Amino acid sequence: MGTSPDYAKRWFTVRGWKPFAxxxxxxxxxxxxxxxxxxxxTGAGKTYAVWFAALNRFARPAPTAETPRKRKPPAEPLTLLxxxxxRALAADTARALxxxxxxxxxxxxxxxxTGDTSSSERARQSRRLPTTLITTPESLTLLLARADAQTALATLRMVVVDEWHELLGNKRGVQLQLALARLRRWHPQLIVWGVSATLGNQSHAQEVLIPQGGGISVQGQISKTLHVDTLLPAHIERFPWAGHIGLKMLPQVVAEIESCASSLVFTNTRAQAEIWYQALLDARPDWAGIIALHHSSLSRDTRDWVEQALKDGLLKAVVCTSSLDLGVDFLPVERVLQIGSAKGVARLMQRAGRSxxxxxxxxxxxxxxxxSLELIEAAAAQDAVAQRRLEPRLSPERPLDVLVQHLVSMALGGxxxxxxxxxxxxxxxAYRHLSLAQWAWALxxxxxxxxxxxxxxxxxxxxxDDQGVWRVPDARLARRHRMSIGTIVSDASIQLKFWSKGGGGKQLGSVEEAFIARLKPGDGFLFAGRLLELVRVENMTAYVKRSTAKKAAIPRWNGGRMPLSSELAHAVIMRFSAAAQGEFSGPEMQALRPLLSVQQRWSGLPTEHSLLAETxxxxxxxxxxxxxFAGRQVHQGLASLLAWRVSQRQPLTFSISINDYGLELLSAxxxxxxxxxxPALFDSAHLLADVLASLNAGELALRRFREIARIAGLVFAGYPGAPKSTRQVQASSGLFFEVFKQYDADNLLLAQAGEEVLREELDVNRLEQTLARIQRSRIDLHAVKRPTPLSFPLLVERMRESMSSEKLADRIRRMVSDxxxxxxxGKA
Known part of the structure; x- marks a missing residue:
């Protein structure tokens, strides 16, 4: 190649920067x-590390003064993906590059x-791709599904996978693995780099990205200073319960936002973001126009405006969800507030890095x-962050629904x-152990x-065909497949638009179809910081108008309950162990001392070597x-397992309640x-059979199968402008589920649904580890006279299922008072 120019050195020198090692x-x-x-x-300079590496190696030197340009030459052909x-990161990345x-x-x-690219821009790219193409795994697969894909990508030399940790553990990452396998076959010398900020298992991440080996690991040596502190409540409730959103902290949050130029206020759910945004506006009406709301259900125009205003330093605060977790560069942001526990160390560090x-x-x-109990999670989170105990992310193994989709895509792609x-x-x-029998089944x-x-x-x-080349024989099926490419199966959603008699009202975003189905015309609800009234539902669109009603429903989106991670749970138990020994270090534990004192007096405290049990x-x-303390997914499986095993010994029926800390079994x-x-009750022998017997495994598997059926192309979600309703899609996938069970019991997609239930919904590996830990522990059993600070939230969790919110609030007030x-x- 000759001597390549050092663009990085020139650019950094002009700015007075010194490159990091x-x-x-x-x-x-x-x-x-x-x-x-x-x-x-986060924020250490990763983007320019890989970008200038590509420029230094592949970009040609600019003409010198002695050889001036007569006219601007065309850009270099596609070199970097x-x-x-x-999609939200794409535009920001483009500006940075x-x-x-x-x-x-x-x-x-x-x-x-990306999915947001205009048809005119796509047409231009069909004629000639840019030198650097920023895209998503789904859009890359669509490119590979073009008949001329190999020709269009013939000049490719390098691939950069940004935020690799975000793709590694899901099917979108598997889709990317398959795309990279194709690109490597076309370009054996292809250079592939992954960029990541929060990973607890870097060697696995590297092996999945570069499975043929030969890659190197580069660890940023920048020791980023990360301050984690806690906003202490004025009053500690000794009998806490989850679900009241923490709005009692609103005055303190307002004061914290007031004290700095620009903040991000992260919540764990979109519903919580809507509530906090409205509460902040009610508390400070003068902030209208300088605080904003950002979550993935808002329209793209709204999100783009918020991101740009935040970059330009025009906003004092943005209430957001994980939609702003990743990569977008907001230099003006001084600090981050996290409402409620982040539930994971990596997630907390990722969000902290936005400031x-x-x-x-x-x-x-x-x-x-x-x-109150989130104070101990806050103290534990500080410990885990200081020790950099990040959660690992593991690639799925051999998902056949993604493989089936890939086969049809490659049949289209030449x-x-x-x-x-x-x-x-x-x-x-993910498919390194794919057997010939599984391959034959997929074909x-x-x-x-x-x-x-x-x-x-x-x-x-x-x-x-006659030459043995697999192709898609039907143009209609080819069109359908191209529209279905992508393994993101979003929550079943319905579009929101302002009502206009002439049609064409402004789009606001989307909410789940199940939420809208519970409303009738005239009902009010809160969305995008506005109080809206439902006018009518038509063609998967809910038309709304502004409402003057005082009471409104809050949209509930799926996926709101993230389980406590193993790393954070371990740190929580260590804090409880220290408290059991009389050690209350830090302001959080000092504030929590009255609660823990009651817990210890009435029962006991969980420790590293004991399992606390109360009757x-x-x-x-x-x-x-x-x-x-194994997280709600494990507790769901564990509670069902224990109830089933006990009922095998004597005829009993149990009601079950769970949270991140524990479980309740109630018998009449x-x-x-x-x-x-x-010990036999917690034995891991026959675990899989017992777990499946203890649960409504068929219903759980059917729910997983709905996603698998869409990815595998069994169910078509409809054409643009004429989508099928969620009910139609669910009915179709349910029919396939029953047909396969009855007439094709060895269908590998059925087996995959069962495996995903165990791995993802019940986290059976972590359940097995939890049972092993319990067997090594001492059972610390206490017969208590009344609910303790730890058991009270579980009682509330169960009552919530059967009581209205008003009745529940009254009941809780009386119980807490007593x-x-x-x-x-001071009674025990």
């Missing part, structure tokens, strides 16, 4: 043609290709507890020979839909409370838990 390491590695994974803290997990090109007079173009987003600047996150594609697919980490499935669908032409999606007799029956008849809580009076007397 990790940036120079990446530049040197790419110059030698090496692939790798770069792991560095930049993969981003979110574009800046050095103009300064250095480099003849490279930068373009975007001080530049090398050398400190990041600060302030935790805002929504109930066709494939079975033997060649089998070897190519096995080059993707048969795209050829005629398996044993039970052979008679239906719509499932003959690909078949070999209680009440008017409702006999209660067992267990506190494994007496249970001698001192006898039942023995418990507080007893606690004041």
């Amino acid at each position: 990790f940036q120079k390491q990446v530049w040197a590695a790419v110059k030698q043609g090496q692939s790798g994974l770069l792991h560095a803290s 930049w993969i981003t997990p979110m 574009q800046t050095p090109l103009a300064d250095l007079q480099i003849d490279w173009s930068v373009g975007l290709r 001080g987003h530049a090398p050398g600047r400190a990041s600060r996150v302030t935790l805002v507890p929504t109930h 066709g494939f020979l079975s033997e060649d594609l089998y070897e190519e697919v096995r080059g993707a980490w 048969a499935f795209v050829r005629h839909g398996g044993l039970s669908l052979t008679a239906y032409p719509d499932y003959r999606r690909a078949e070999p 209680l007799k009440s008017r409702e029956g006999w209660h067992l409370f267990l506190f494994p 008849t007496e249970v001698d838990w001192s006898v039942q809580l023995n 418990l507080e009076k007893t606690a004041e007397t």
